[in-house]
Amino acid sequence: MRPLAPLVLSLGDPCGTGPELVHKAWATLHGDPELAFAVVGDADLLASLGAIQRINAPSEAVGTFARALPVLDRPLSAPARPGHPDPVHAPHIIGWIREGAELCLSGAARGLVTAPIAKSVLYATGFAFPGHTEYLGDLTAGTPYAGTRGPVMMLTAPDAANDSALRVVLATIHVPLSEVKAHLSADSLRALAHATHEALIRDFGVTAPRLMLAGLNPHAGEDGTIGREEVDLLRPLVEALRDEGLNISGPLPADTLFHAEARRTYDAVLCLYHDQGLIPLKTLDFWGGVNITLGLPIVRTSPDHGTGFGIAGKGVARPDSLINAIRAAHDLSLNRTHATPE
Numbered sequence: 001m002r003p004l005a006p007l008v009l010s011l012g013d014p015c016g017t018g019p020e021l022v023h024k025a026w027a028t029l030h031g032d033p034e035l036a037f038a039v040v041g042d043a044d045l046l047a048s049l050g051a052i053q054r055i056n057a058p059s060e061a062v063g064t065f066a067r068a069l070p071v072l073d074r075p076l077s078a079p080a081r082p083g084h085p086d087p088v089h090a091p092h093i094i095g096w097i098r099e100g101a102e103l104c105l106s107g108a109a110r111g112l113v114t115a116p117i118a119k120s121v122l123y124a125t126g127f128a129f130p131g132h133t134e135y136l137g138d139l140t141a142g143t144p145y146a147g148t149r150g151p152v153m154m155l156t157a158p159d160a161a162n163d164s165a166l167r168v169v170l171a172t173i174h175v176p177l178s179e180v181k182a183h184l185s186a187d188s189l190r191a192l193a194h195a196t197h198e199a200l201i202r203d204f205g206v207t208a209p210r211l212m213l214a215g216l217n218p219h220a221g222e223d224g225t226i227g228r229e230e231v232d233l234l235r236p237l238v239e240a241l242r243d244e245g246l247n248i249s250g251p252l253p254a255d256t257l258f259h260a261e262a263r264r265t266y267d268a269v270l271c272l273y274h275d276q277g278l279i280p281l282k283t284l285d286f287w288g289g290v291n292i293t294l295g296l297p298i299v300r301t302s303p304d305h306g307t308g309f310g311i312a313g314k315g316v317a318r319p320d321s322l323i324n325a326i327r328a329a330h331d332l333s334l335n336r337t338h339a340t341p342e
């Protein structure tokens, strides 16, 4: 059997907790060769935090992983001070993400795990994308994808109460609340639903996906008396999706969708804006939460937290979410080779 290609990690903002977390994740995982990963980042910075091994290709990571952190050295042009983000690093941060995606597209790596970036740092240098999700959508747009193309942001977290997982997907991501309504359309929501349905089958092994759509307005519009989006857009959308064979319910009041009994009624919930989905997800399990991009020809995961500039360099950052992101990328890469969408 052909050996598994390793995973690849992009280092993220070098002034955040990424360098520390990557070492802590390696310390936890290095005994398992199936979870071998190569880091794309600055080797000198990583060497200052622990044992590393410079490698020339991801294929060398598996044989190195047990004894040292494998690093594809792509050096910074200026020192990184923990907790002091600097746009001078932006071209390198962006390049590390791009190379990670390219390694996945070439098959040299079987999944990309992105350590946190601070978007504002990248924006300061003209980065044209809201975040990793859209950038990876652009980087992979030229590669065929057998399904409804994303990118779609999903966050998932273990749901111990239901011996399952809570999965939220977002119809809008990093847009001001005042612009959410303008970004909602039947076409965009339909694509979100289909991409989620396909991913549940292909990536998560859910044989008969149950989708739930959250309402936008309080009490899902109270029959049109607290806003009309449910009456004019969301309810007709649900009917159309049902006609297309999807098992989807809603729109239901978002504040009734996240208690334990409600979570048992669906496999993924379609949320209409960032915090509608991410507040309950990160409240349920901040450390177990993982960010997964659906609808791409590559597997990509990321921690559910950010750069933690306030604690960077202090040795107190918890690697839990990064470790879970690495494990999720491993699992998804194996599932994806076995399942196909309906």
Ligand SMILES: NC(=O)c1ccc[n+]([C@@H]2O[C@H](COP(=O)([O-])OP(=O)(O)OC[C@H]3O[C@@H](n4cnc5c(N)ncnc54)[C@H](O)[C@@H]3O)[C@@H](O)[C@H]2O)c1
Residues within 6 Å of the ligand: 017, 021, 114, 115, 116, 117, 118, 119, 120, 132, 291, 302, 303, 304, 305, 306, 307, 308, 309, 310, 311, 316, 317, 318, 319
């Ligand atoms: N995966 C990603 O790339 C990602 C995810 C979320 C946010 N971000 C970006 O990161 C920056 C900061 O994000 P934020 O303001 O949401 O805060 P954050 O997620 O970085 O931190 C929120 C709180 O959690 C703590 N925290 C974060 N990571 C931790 C860890 N590993 N261990 C212990 N405590 C931790 C922080 O100290 C802070 O108190 C922003 O630019 C945001 O856009 C990136």
Ligand SMILES: N[C@H](C(=O)O)[C@H](O)COP(=O)(O)O
Residues within 6 Å of the ligand: 130, 131, 132, 133, 134, 278, 291, 302, 303, 304, 305
């Ligand atoms: N919305 C994400 C979260 O809160 O975890 C985070 O900003 C990451 O976004 P990208 O993966 O698109 O950078």
